[in-house]
Amino acid sequence: MAIFLLSMLFAGLTIILYLVLNSLYVKYRWTVLTPVLTTTVALIAILLVFDIPYDRYMLGGQWIGSLLGPAVVALAVPLYKQRDLLLQSLLPIVIGVSGGTVVGMFSGMLLARAFHFSEEVVLTILPKSITTPVAMQLAEGFGGIPSLAAVFVMVAGFTGILAGPWLLKVLRIDSPIGRGIGLGSSAHGLGTSKAFEYGPDEASMSSVAMTLSAVIGSFLGPAIVWLFF
Amino acid sequence: MKFLVIFIQFLVLYGFYLAGEWMSEFLNLPLPGSVIGFLLLFAALALKIYPLRWIESGAQFLLMFLSLYFIPATVGxxxxxxxxxxxxxxxxxxxxxxxxxxxxxxxxxxxxxxxxxxxxxxx
The missing domain is CATH 1.20.5 (Single alpha-helices involved in coiled-coils or other helix-helix interfaces)
Structure with missing residues (x-):
């Protein structure tokens, strides 16, 4: 019973913090106020102050995390509504996502190698731009560290939502397809949540990019490992 | 009433997710259940097996808070x-x-x- 109440408390706290901090973001629209960032920082601070281990927080946290699976399924709905755009842009989507996935995997791997990190870490950073469950599975298959892979996926996600809009602007990537494919290929679901702020076309493109990069990465990743390790 | 519709549609989405998980495990696919469920739902909508209006408001509601579901993982x-x-x-x-x-x-x-x-x- 005590455990159930504690779980309720952590889940409730996460939702309330998110809603409050989200309204703050909606009001000011500053990138640093992005609710997933502010809520994460606030929760980590609370857990550290009260000396609560992450595993205990996850008793309730996992309830919220378990909504991610059905939410990814739900992305099929906005995509279906934009199916005409999807069909028209099939070739640019495939070219953009494949190019991004190849560059993402190689650049992470080569840079981590150049800095002389252990092979285990190099293999772990490889799938960082791919959605968390796939990235963890891939890292495990390569001989990397799955939980650390999830951390790199978060680094990629936060980079995408915090620096992405700036980068897209600087590079004059201003079409719905360019923005959507850029965000989804590099920053998976978090990038897709950002793409929803741009509009339905960007959101659909980003969810396609996220899915396609998971498919491409599942084949490309093992091929790279087989070739280079 | 609206809430009930959203809840039932959420259960359908969860069903697609579980079907995806099941396929991932038993067919030994490299993709996770959520991505397979996404592809299954898209196929069902595209082939007109499942009508859009039976899933639309539930999906929209769930996606309003998409970044919330990442938070337990990011806290890690x-x-x-x-x-x-x-x-x-x-x-x-x-x-x-x-x-x-x-x-x-x-x-x-x-x-x-x-x-x-x-x-x-x-x-």
Whole structure:
């Protein structure tokens, strides 16, 4: 019973913090106020102050995390509504996502190698731009560290939502397809949540990019490992 | 009533997710259940097996808070503080740089191929 109440408390706290901090973001629209960032920082601070281990927080946290699976399924709905755009842009989507996935995997791997990190870490950073469950599975298959892979996926996600809009602007990537494919290929679901702020076309493109990069990465990743390790 | 509709549609989405998980496990696919469920639902909608209006409001409601569902996972970063101290700080820099490169390449390539499909085909 005590455990159930504690779980309720952590889940409730996460939702309330998110809603409050989200309204703050909606009001000011500053990138640093992005609710997933502010809520994460606030929760980590609370857990550290009260000396609560992450595993205990996850008793309730996992309830919220378990909504991610059905939410990814739900992305099929906005995509279906934009199916005409999807069909028209099939070739640019495939070219953009494949190019991004190849560059993402190689650049992470080569840079981590150049800095002389252990092979285990190099293999772990490889799938960082791919959605968390796939990235963890891939890292495990390569001989990397799955939980650390999830951390790199978060680094990629936060980079995408915090620096992405700036980068897209600087590079004059201003079409719905360019923005959507850029965000989804590099920053998976978090990038897709950002793409929803741009509009339905960007959101659909980003969810396609996220899915396609998971498919491409599942084949490309093992091929790279087989070739280079 | 509206709430009930959303709840039932959420259960349908969860059903697609579980079907995806099941396929992932039993067919030994490299993709996770959520991605397979996404493909299954898209196929069901595209083939008119399942009508859009039976899922639309539930999906919209769930997607309103998409970034919320990542938070329990992002909080997990707290267990890896030591990985990123000292030399490890370069791992973050590499992750950030490589992510930006990925975004630049994928965004630029897709935008360019849309703008001038004929020109690209000739090349």
């Amino acid at each position: 970063v707290m267990n890896y503080g030591d990985v990123f101290t000292g030399k490890g700080i370069w791992l973050i820099a590499i992750g950030v740089f490589s992510t930006l490169l990925t975004m630049a390449v994928s965004g630029y390539l897709s935008q360019r191929t849309v703008q001038s499909p004929r020109e690209r085909e000739v090349e």
